[in-house]
Amino acid sequence: MRKIIMHRTGGPEVLELIEAPAPQAAPGHVVVEAEAIGVGWPDILIRRGIYRWMPPLPTSPGSDLAGHVIDVGEGVDSALIGSPVLVTARELPVRGGCYAEQIAVPVDALFRLPTHVALDAAVCLPNYQVAWNLLHEAPRGQPVQSVFIRGIAGGVGSALAQLAKSAGMKVFGSVSSEQKAAFAHQIGADHTINYTTENVADRVLALTGGQGVDLAVDHIGGPDLPDLLRMLGRWGLLVSYNASGGMPEKNLLAALRENGVRCPAVRIFEMHVYDDDRVNRRRTMQSVIDLLASGEIKPMISDRLELADAGRAHAMVEAGHGLGKVVLVPSLDRGKA
Structure with a gap:
């Protein structure tokens, strides 16, 4: 073996x-x-x-x-x-x-x-379990009709795109190439933004007529994280589920206050929140197993x-x-x- x-x-x-x-x-x-x-x-x-x-x-x-x-x-x-x-x-x-x-x-x-x-x-499916939680559990009941996915072409990003589209959400995502943009549209993205050539927050706001999105999902963090707050609509939520690019350099509370007219919020999500909650951990996995079995996700x-x-x-x-x-x-x- x-x-x-x-x-x-x-x-x-x-x-x-x-x-x-x-x-x-x-x-x-x-x-x-x-x-x-x-x-x-x-x-x-x-x-x-x-x-x-x-x-x-x-x-x-x-x-x-x-x-x-x-x-x-x-x-x-x-x-x-x-x-x-x-x-x-x-x-x-x-x-x-x-x-x-x-x-x-x-x-x-x-x-x-x-x-x-x-x-x-x-x-x-473990990627889809994370994505399910980001879309359906992290907002804690707040309605989500539109979502921005940073890195939409990756493992969790592509899972997010499919689950969001399945739930009837409008899907925005950032990419670094035309190849990734084509892939993102194939799996459910309505709009993609090439972050190497455009300001992502500005473009999302333009695409939404200035209204912004209900939810932004990020796994990179880094110096650009506070700028994502600008793309949120009223009562919008930014969920960070990793920080592969490090911590933001700008004071996050100050960035929240700068965008305070829309009452934005930030949440950290980790699957380890379920370490002592076997019932809900397995419930969320079974949800995506059922979607795979039905052909709703690929x-x-x-x-x-x-x-x-x-x-x-x-x-x-x-x-x-x-x-x-x-x-x-x-x-x-x-x-x-």
Whole structure:
């Protein structure tokens, strides 16, 4: 059984492919054989050693895996064998562990999947779970008819676009190229703004006749974050779910006061708000599983790489050039389920 392991933190070169003993199903556990493994920012933060919920070294990064149950432990119904399932580290006691051909997990951590669902699409669902929360939970009941998505062509960004369009929202998004703009329109964007050539807030305001949007969603932060407040409409909300570009240089409270006539608000969102709320954590995941099963959403996969290429997959995500989700498969021949 092959897996990726890291003995130290650093760049993609610390990810090492090894042969390891096959996991055994302890009582109350199952063994899942991977068909598709998601690559995302939590994996990269683990590799860099800066993840707040860092697992102890040595470790295998990887937060999401889809496959089939191949063994069950004592106390688990053997009828589960052969079932398609999704494993996400959000349901596990320790983050990471999914960059492996097989993994043993508690049976109550599994999400059962319909048999007709493609597993490489299912492994994208944790991105959709984040997106669902950003659109439907973070506003806390405030009506949202329009949304701006910073980085709409990425894994979470493309999930946001599809879910927003499914909910009947008008969708605006920022891109860095014509290729990404075309992709964004394909997945539901009504308007795209190239942030390399235009002021994004000015353009959103122009496109909305000065009214602005109800919701702006950001994962970058950085010096441009306060400017996003200008594009918000009355009672508009800016939700930050990451800060890959660092903290804003400008005083955020001062920026809020400058736009006070529209009563804007800022909220931080992290999936860890559900760490001690299993019921709602699983509810939001089941919501997007149901949408995938019905065909309402179609996860977009940027690239499929073999497990041995995990380092290259990390470099691709960090560069931000992909369109959708980067997925690892045990082998490219098997990763077509």
